[in-house]
Amino acid sequence: MASGLCGAAGSVLLSSAPWGLGRRSRRMMTLWTQGREVFGAAVSAVLPENMMHGSLALRGERLLVDGRSFAPTGNVHLVGFGKAVLGMAAAAERILGDHLVRGVVSVPHGIQEALRQAGKGEMLLGPDSRITVLEGARHNLPDRDAMEAASAIRELASGLTEQDLLLVLISGGGSALLPAPTPPITLEEKQSLTRQLAARGATIQELNTLRKALSQLKGGGLARCAHPAQVVSLILSDVIADPPELIASGPTVPSPADPGECWAILERYGLRSSLPQSVRDVLSGLGGADMGQGQAGSGLVHNAVIGSNALALEAASARARELGFLPVVLSHAVCGEVQAVSRLYGLLVRFASQAQSEEGLEGSLREAILGMGLEVGVPDRDLLHTLKVLEECRGGALCLLSGGEPTVQLRGKGKGGRNQELALRVAVELAQGVSSLPAPLGVAFLSGGTDGQDGPTDAAGAIADPLLVSEAREQGLDPAEFLDNNDSYTFFTRLSGGDRLIRTGLTGTNVMDVHLVLIQGEEAGSGAHAAAGRS
Numbered sequence: 056m057a058s059g060l061c062g063a064a065g066s067v068l069l070s071s072a073p074w075g076l077g078r079r080s081r082r083m084m085t086l087w088t089q090g091r092e093v094f095g096a097a098v099s100a101v102l103p104e105n106m107m108h109g110s111l112a113l114r115g116e117r118l119l120v121d122g123r124s125f126a127p128t129g130n131v132h133l134v135g136f137g138k139a140v141l142g143m144a145a146a147a148e149r150i151l152g153d154h155l156v157r158g159v160v161s162v163p164h165g166i167q168e169a170l171r172q173a174g175k176g177e178m179l180l181g182p183d184s185r186i187t188v189l190e191g192a193r194h195n196l197p198d199r200d201a202m203e204a205a206s207a208i209r210e211l212a213s214g215l216t217e218q219d220l221l222l223v224l225i226s227g228g229g230s231a232l233l234p235a236p237t238p239p240i241t242l243e244e245k246q247s248l249t250r251q252l253a254a255r256g257a258t259i260q261e262l263n264t265l266r267k268a269l270s271q272l273k274g275g276g277l278a279r280c281a282h283p284a285q286v287v288s289l290i291l292s293d294v295i296a297d298p299p300e301l302i303a304s305g306p307t308v309p310s311p312a313d314p315g316e317c318w319a320i321l322e323r324y325g326l327r328s329s330l331p332q333s334v335r336d337v338l339s340g341l342g343g344a345d346m347g348q349g350q351a352g353s354g355l356v357h358n359a360v361i362g363s364n365a366l367a368l369e370a371a372s373a374r375a376r377e378l379g380f381l382p383v384v385l386s387h388a389v390c391g392e393v394q395a396v397s398r399l400y401g402l403l404v405r406f407a408s409q410a411q412s413e414e415g416l417e418g419s420l421r422e423a424i425l426g427m428g429l430e431v432g433v434p435d436r437d438l439l440h441t442l443k444v445l446e447e448c449r450g451g452a453l454c455l456l457s458g459g460e461p462t463v464q465l466r467g468k469g470k471g472g473r474n475q476e477l478a479l480r481v482a483v484e485l486a487q488g489v490s491s492l493p494a495p496l497g498v499a500f501l502s503g504g505t506d507g508q509d510g511p512t513d514a515a516g517a518i519a520d521p522l523l524v525s526e527a528r529e530q531g532l533d534p535a536e537f538l539d540n541n542d543s544y545t546f547f548t549r550l551s552g553g554d555r556l557i558r559t560g561l562t563g564t565n566v567m568d569v570h571l572v573l574i575q576g577e578e579a580g581s582g583a584h585a586a587a588g589r590s
C-alpha cells in the first residue's frame with residue numbers, strides 16, 4: 056500500500072505524554088502545532104490595522120478612502136460598531152490626525168480590557184482620543200448599554216451637514232451593538248426574538264433580514280440619519296459572499312425591507328403565532344419601498360468591503376505552503392448544519408485516504424461527496440477541484456482550507472460553540488472511518504472562529520483527530536452524550552486537560568470561521584510541496 060496518510064507508520068510515540076496518552080505520536084502533535092500556526096496566519100492577515108492601511112490614506116491635501124478622493128477640511132466624523140471596530144478606529148484616528156472631529160464606537164463588552172491584557176495596545180484608543188468608546192452587547196445580544204451607544208451614534212450622525220464626511224466602521228457583531236428597535240418594539244422583545252431565532256438555527260441572512268425590518272438604524276437607517284453628509288463605510292465582512300446589506304444588517308446600505316420574506320422566516324422557525332403585538336404591528340406597517348433609496352441614488356453613500364474570509368484563507372494557504380503542505384481552498388462559503396458539514400469533512404478525509412491506497416476509491420464515495428454540496432453551500436465545481444487535488448497529491452502533505460459559518464440547532468442546555476461542536480463531530484466521523492484509514496494518526500482537523508470567541512465560551516475553537524474518541528472513552532467521556540446536550544466546551548475542557556482547545560482570546564477582528572484539514576505526507580514537513588499546486 057502506498058501510505059499517503061502515513062503519520063502512524065514509523066512515528067515516534069511520546070513516552071512522556073501527559074494524561075497517559077502514549078498513543079499520541081510526535082508527528083500528530085506537530086500537526087496540531089502546524090494547524091494552530093496556519094489558523095494564526097489566517098487571523099493575523101485580517102487584523103484591523105493591516106486592512107485600514109490598505110483602504111484609508113492621507114495624500115497631501117486629499118483623503119483617499121477605498122480609492123475615492125475627498126478634500127478633508129477638519130470635517131471628518133467617525134462612528135463604528137462591531138467586534139473589530141476598536142482596532143479599526145484606532146488605525147483610522149492615527150491616519151486621519153486633526154481631520155477627525157469626533158467619533159463614537161460601539162464595541163463588545165470587555166474588549167478593551169481583553170485587548171489590554173493580550174498586549175494589543177495598538178488596537179486601543181489613547182486617553183486623548185477624539186473617539187468615545189462604548190462597550191455593550193454582553194453575550195452578543197443587544198442590551199441597554201448597546202442601545203445607549205446606538206443613540207449616541209444616531210445623535211452624532213443626525214447633527215451632520217453637507218460639509219461633513221461620516222466615516223462608518225462596520226464589522227461582524229455590529230447588529231447586536233447597534234440596537235434601535237422600531238417603536239413600539241421593546242429591547243426585551245427584540246432580544247427574545249433574536250435569541251429564539253439563533254437557537255432554532257436561523258442563518259445570519261434570515262436573522263438580519265428581520266433585524267433590518269424591525270430597526271430604525273439598520274437597512275440604511277443610519278445613512279438616512281446622516282443625510283446630507285457624505286457617508287463612507289469601511290466594512291469587514293463576516294457574512295458569506297460579503298453582502299454589504301447584510302453585514303451588521305447594513306445600516307448604511309439603503310435596502311427595502313421585505314415583509315413577505317420576514318413572515319416566511321418567522322413561519323419557518325415556528326415563531327409566527329407567538330410574536331408580540333408590537334412586532335406584528337411594525338411588520339404590517341412596512342411599505343417595503345423607500346428605505347433611503349433617494350440618498351443612495353444621489354451618490355452620497357459609498358460602502359466598501361475591505362476585508363473578508365477570503366483574505367484570511369489566502370494568508371493561511373501561504374503559511375501552510377511554507378510549512379510544507381499543499382494548500383487547497385475548498386470554499387469561503389461553508390454553511391448548513393454542523394452535522395452535515397462534519398460528514399463532508401469525514402468523507403473528504405476518507406477520499407484522500409483511499410486515493411492514496413492501492414485498493415483505490417470506493418465507487419460511491421465521489422457521488423456521496425458531490426451529493427452534499429447543496430446542504431453545505433459548496434458548489435460542485437469547488438468540490439470537483441478539491442477531489443482532483445486530493446487524487447493527484449500522491450503521498451504529499453496536504454492542507455484543505457475552508458471558511459464560512461455553519462449553524463447549530465440548540466437542543467441541549469450545555470456550553471459550546473459551533474466550532475467546538477463541529478470539531479467534536481468531525482472527530483466522531485474520523486473515529487468511525489478509522490479502521491479504513493491507512494494511517495489514522497496522520498490527520499488533524501481544526502475549526503476556529505477568527506474573532507477568538509466561539510459561542511459564549513472563552514475558546515475560539517478546537518482540534519480533532521481520529522484518536523480523540525478513544526482517548527475520551529479512556530477518560531470516561533462519551534462524545535455522543537456531550538453532543539446531545541450541545542456541551543462541546545465542557546467536553547473539550549475535560550478532555551486531556553483541555554489541550555485540544557484553541558484559546559486565542561478576543562482577536563479584535565472577525566471574518567467568520569476557518570476550518571483546516573491537515574493531512575501528513577510521507578515526509579511530514581519535508582517541504583515537498585512547498586512550490587507545487589495552486590491554492
Ligand SMILES: Nc1ncnc2c1ncn2[C@@H]1O[C@H](COP(=O)(O)OP(=O)(O)OP(=O)(O)O)[C@@H](O)[C@H]1O
Pocket residue numbers: 138194195227228229253254293462463464465468469470471472473476504506508509510511541542543565
Ligand atoms: N452550547 C452551544 N453549542 C453549540 N453552539 C452554540 C452553543 N451556544 C451557542 N452556540 C452557537 O454560537 C453561535 C453564536 O456564537 P457567536 O456569539 O460566536 O456568534 P457569531 O455568529 O460569531 O456572531 P457574529 O457573527 O454576530 O459576530 C450561534 O450560532 C449559536 O447557535
Ligand SMILES: O=C(O)[C@H](O)CO
Pocket residue numbers: 226227228229230231259263293294301302303304
Ligand atoms: O452583526 C451581525 O449582524 C453579524 O455579525 C453579521 O454581520
